[in-house]
Amino acid sequence: MLGMSTFGLGMLLSKWLPLWLVDRLLLLVAYFMLGNTSRYGLRRPEMGPLELKNKFGKTPVLDVGTLAKIREGKIKVVPAIESLTSGGARFVDGKEREFDAMILATGYRSNVPLWLKERQFFAEDGFPRRPFPNGWKGENGLYAVGFTRKGLLGASQDATRIAQDIAMLWKAEAVSKRASTPAAAN
Numbered sequence: 020m021l022g023m024s025t026f027g028l029g030m031l032l033s034k035w036l037p038l039w040l041v042d043r044l045l046l047l048v049a050y051f052m053l054g055n056t057s058r059y060g061l062r063r064p065e066m067g068p069l070e071l072k073n074k075f076g077k078t079p080v081l082d083v084g085t086l087a088k089i090r091e092g093k094i095k096v097v098p099a100i101e102s103l104t105s106g107g108a109r110f111v112d113g114k115e116r117e118f119d120a121m122i123l124a125t126g127y128r129s130n131v132p133l134w135l136k137e138r139q140f141f142a143e144d145g146f147p148r149r150p151f152p153n154g155w156k157g158e159n160g161l162y163a164v165g166f167t168r169k170g171l172l173g174a175s176q177d178a179t180r181i182a183q184d185i186a187m188l189w190k191a192e193a194v195s196k197r198a199s200t201p202a203a204a205n
Contacts (some may be wrong), residue, residue, distance in 0.1 A: 029069050042067025059089045059095030100134060120160075137161070155180050 040067045046067050066069060088094040098110045107117035131145040134188075140157030141147055141192060147154030151167040155177040162181045167173025 032059045033069070038069050039067075045069070053086060056086070059086075060098075061086075061089070102134070152176060152180075156184060 029041050029045055032044065036044070046063075050063075066074070085094065089096060096110075097116075099108045099113050103109075103113050104115060104117075107115060108121065109115045131141045132143055135141060137157070139148070140161055140163070145164050146166050147157075151173060154166055155163055157163065162177075162184075164181065165174040165176040167177060
């Protein structure tokens with residue numbers, strides 16, 4: 020925001036203004052910079068970022084690159100998931116869709132045990148059983164990002180490992196398909 024982080028701008032403004040006013044200003048600036056994000060399925064918090072930080076110890080983050088992809092239609096925000104199916108998901112609005120891959124942004128607290136019935140990868144507390152840096156990969160294409168308790172750096176490391184793993188799997192599948200396809204006759 021204006022060349023600095025929301026939190027940094029908030030701290031700067033709080034030297035001269037009360038926190039409630041700083042929060043309102045930050046929300047207003049975010050609205051002017053980002054527009055109405057609710058039309059893309061992204062609900063805005065009712066509290067300002069400083070109040071959220073004070074109350075819950077968390078700071079909301081919206082990556083502008085992700086927002087651009089959502090606006091372009093390259094990333095689709097969908098309703099809450101009611102249940103996973105063999106090839107996709109059933110949503111709370113009753114619709115079902117199939118996916119090659121799903122990215123589930125579950126928020127600051129893990130609610131994984133509420134919807135994922137698998138118990139080998141995730142423990143009852145909603146975090147992977149294997150500790151960082153090995154908690155990113157489960158079975159059958161199940162991956163986890165952001166459970167490291169290491170902030171954005173840990174999430175970045177998980178995402179990099181997952182991308183490398185998927186690339187390796189796709190390359191192996193392509194080689195396997197080429198080997199099983201008979202050569203065309205001239």
